[in-house]
Amino acid sequence: MRIRVLGSYGSRLPGYHTSSMLINDNILLDAGTVTAVLSLAEQATIDHVILTHAHLDHVVDLAFLADNVFTLRTAPLRIWGPEEVLAALRNHLFNNEIWPDFSHIRVRDFPIVELLPLAVGRASEVGGLTLHWERTNHPVFTAGYLISAQGNTLLHSGDTSITGKLWDMGRAASGLRLAFVETSFPNRLEAIARASGHLTPEMLKGELAKLDRPELPIKIFHMKPQFLDEILVELHDLDDPRLQILHGGEIFHC
Ligand SMILES: [Zn+2]
Numbered sequence: 001m002r003i004r005v006l007g008s009y010g011s012r013l014p015g016y017h018t019s020s021m022l023i024n025d026n027i028l029l030d031a032g033t034v035t036a037v038l039s040l041a042e043q044a045t046i047d048h049v050i051l052t053h054a055h056l057d058h059v060v061d062l063a064f065l066a067d068n069v070f071t072l073r074t075a076p077l078r079i080w081g082p083e084e085v086l087a088a089l090r091n092h093l094f095n096n097e098i099w100p101d102f103s104h105i106r107v108r109d110f111p112i113v114e115l116l117p118l119a120v121g122r123a124s125e126v127g128g129l130t131l132h133w134e135r136t137n138h139p140v141f142t143a144g145y146l147i148s149a150q151g152n153t154l155l156h157s158g159d160t161s162i163t164g165k166l167w168d169m170g171r172a173a174s175g176l177r178l179a180f181v182e183t184s185f186p187n188r189l190e191a192i193a194r195a196s197g198h199l200t201p202e203m204l205k206g207e208l209a210k211l212d213r214p215e216l217p218i219k220i221f222h223m224k225p226q227f228l229d230e231i232l233v234e235l236h237d238l239d240d241p242r243l244q245i246l247h248g249g250e251i252f253h254c
């Protein structure tokens with residue numbers, strides 16, 4: 001897998017983009033930042049979008065992506081996630097009020113977007129990738145993923161606070177090469193982090209101990225940019241050489 005980080009923050013400021021990654025040029029993992037970073041030609045090659053959850057910082061560019069590419073596609077843009085996540089999109093985004101229902105608009109003989117639920121408790125195949133997911137601890141239904149291809153696996157935490165099954169899944173995974181884990185707030189805002197379903201650097205330390213993968217590279221994303229300076233100091237103070245903070249534009253192979 002080739003993974004390109006399009007956006008890595010938990011909110012938006014100039015130069016700071018919300019969470020999204022591009023896998024193998026045609027699969028998005030969350031859609032917080034797509035249309036401000038990819039050319040129109042690159043946007044048109046996206047065949048699949050895998051969603052962790054329906055919060056706006058993870059789905060907002062689905063609206064503009066669908067709008068940009070609908071005359072360029074030769075097949076639907078396929079949007080995958082747990083059924084609860086897709087239901088939120090149907091009810092609150094593609095509902096003909098906030099935005100057109102692109103799942104019922106056809107330019108040729110296919111709908112612009114298709115909403116496709118992932119299997120529960122077993123693997124799903126999406127664009128040559130094998131997906132497993134577990135629900136995380138976040139105020140809305142949210143999935144964290146194991147994504148595998150050719151024996152190599154990555155873990156993506158989605159948004160989460162203190163959680164369990166995600167780390168159990170990661171601990172048991174074979175071929176795990178890297179993990180993307182959220183850290184949103186500085187330590188002094190732990191109460192807000194817990195209430196909003198997120199992690200601080202100190203909470204991250206406890207969660208990584210549960211994952212128990214001492215050699216695994218950990219890529220940190222979803223920092224709230226207004227607290228970035230504090231979060232960076234606190235992550236540095238963890239003195240954990242596995243940690244890399246993502247700022248967007250990074251490319252990984254696994
Ligand atoms: Zn969220």
Ligand SMILES: [Zn+2]
Nearest residue numbers: 010055057159
């Ligand atoms: Zn988020």
